[in-house]
Amino acid sequence: MALDIDIDGWPSGEWAALAERAHAATAQVEPAIANPRLSASLLFTSDEEVHALNREWRGKDKPTNVLSFPMLERDDLLALSSDGPPELLGDLALAFGTCAREAEEKGVSLADHAAHLIVHGLLHLAGHDHVDSDEQAEAMEALEIAALAKLGLADPYGDRN
Numbered sequence: 001m002a003l004d005i006d007i008d009g010w011p012s013g014e015w016a017a018l019a020e021r022a023h024a025a026t027a028q029v030e031p032a033i034a035n036p037r038l039s040a041s042l043l044f045t046s047d048e049e050v051h052a053l054n055r056e057w058r059g060k061d062k063p064t065n066v067l068s069f070p071m072l073e074r075d076d077l078l079a080l081s082s083d084g085p086p087e088l089l090g091d092l093a094l095a096f097g098t099c100a101r102e103a104e105e106k107g108v109s110l111a112d113h114a115a116h117l118i119v120h121g122l123l124h125l126a127g128h129d130h131v132d133s134d135e136q137a138e139a140m141e142a143l144e145i146a147a148l149a150k151l152g153l154a155d156p157y158g159d160r161n
Contacts, residue, residue, distance in 0.1 A: 001033050001035060003019055003042055005041075009044070010044040010096045018118070025119065025151045026122045029147045033125070037086055038088075039087070040092065044096065045093055050064060050098070064095065064098060066118075067093045068091070070090040072087065073127065092121040094114060094118070094121075099114055119148060
């Protein structure tokens with residue numbers, strides 16, 4: 001899968017390289033997103049931009065850490081052959097202010113938290129979710145934990161009771 005990365009409103013850093021590493025780790029635990037026909041856009045942007053997107057597309061009048069806009073249903077993604085024209089998997093947007101605040105609250109680096117959110121968003125694009133049931137949430141969290149371990153990052157859910 002190819003990532004189209006745009007960085008606007010984040011401090012200078014190796015964000016594109018981080019996104020590529022997060023994608024590679026996620027593809028190891030969710031092989032469906034490794035399909036060479038796929039592409040996804042990833043926007044590193046401001047809270048204001050994510051707030052506007054969240055309000056317009058999800059009807060939620062607040063910023064959030066990551067937004068995902070999948071373009072393929074999970075069944076279609078799984079049935080997609082590796083031969084054929086390009087297919088857009090979807091779009092992701094990360095909000096700098098929210099991500100930075102959450103990283104500080106969690107006592108982790110912004111880069112590590114951003115990597116987690118990219119993995120989380122990519123899994124959403126692949127059709128995984130965490131809102132309908134505890135089982136669904138646990139399955140998605142297990143994939144996140146496995147991908148983050150491939151990046152050498154700790155389990156972000158390890159402190160839950």
